[in-house]
Amino acid sequence: MNNLNITDLGAGYGKVTILKGITVSNVKPGEFVGLIGPNASGKSTLFKSIAGIIRPGTGTISLGDIDLVTAGRAQRSRRVAYMPQAYGCNAALSVFECILLALKQANRWRVSSDDLDRVADILAELELSHLADKGIALLSGGQAQMVAVAQTLVRQPDLVLLDEPTSALDLHHQLSILATVRRVMKKRGMIVIAALHDLNLAAQFCDRLVLLGSGAVLADGPPGKVLALSSIEETYRVKTTLEQTRRNTLYVDARLSA
């Protein structure tokens, strides 16, 4: 099984420690994890540690039988796809070519008809087919963000890391991109970890939430349990009420503390 286990992870930048003793155990294939927490709580730093961009000072990160801390770049990029917050590509390439490039990055460079089909399929899944021939530099912020998500999914990795995948999207596209990611990852048995600021989207689409605060895990569990904890109010410095809507989805009503 390709379960993800992060154990006692410590990481930071130079001499500055950001993440302290992060443990997230037994994330299973097909599990959609929402990484939540206020600004500067360490979400991107955790992604960078898992993606091999920064080297943790302590702890382990394993995906099945692979140790992601010591794995080589080629081995890691076959298994893990990471969409950073500052995505983007201003090369003179079309959307189709950009996604094909992301696919080929993870395996051999020769392009097969199967590769072309995979790119066309993911464009169709994400309702982006009409943009296939458009120059990547000419996209709107939201379109570029959806293309960046397509670049991660097309590789069909075991683990997908999405840093704020909905931050540039309108309401329709926030829902449609998360619904599509969820459909694709469930079908293929991928693990997805998405950093989300919108707790209502997190409640609606995630199976499990991990709450970070000041570089530590403050809570980890099903959305209904995590969002009901008082640590949500303390960490975000707001008052919240957790409600169940008529459609049976959870709704976090938040306001500033007096």
Ligand SMILES: Nc1ncnc2c1ncn2[C@@H]1O[C@H](COP(=O)(O)OP(=O)(O)OP(=O)(O)O)[C@@H](O)[C@H]1O
């Ligand atoms: N390259 C860097 N060098 C030094 N410190 C950094 C660097 N990148 C981030 N930090 C610091 O690490 C801390 C955590 O930042 P990080 O980007 O991981 O938080 P985050 O939870 O993703 O925040 P946000 O929700 O605002 O995107 C912050 O205090 C930030 O200033």
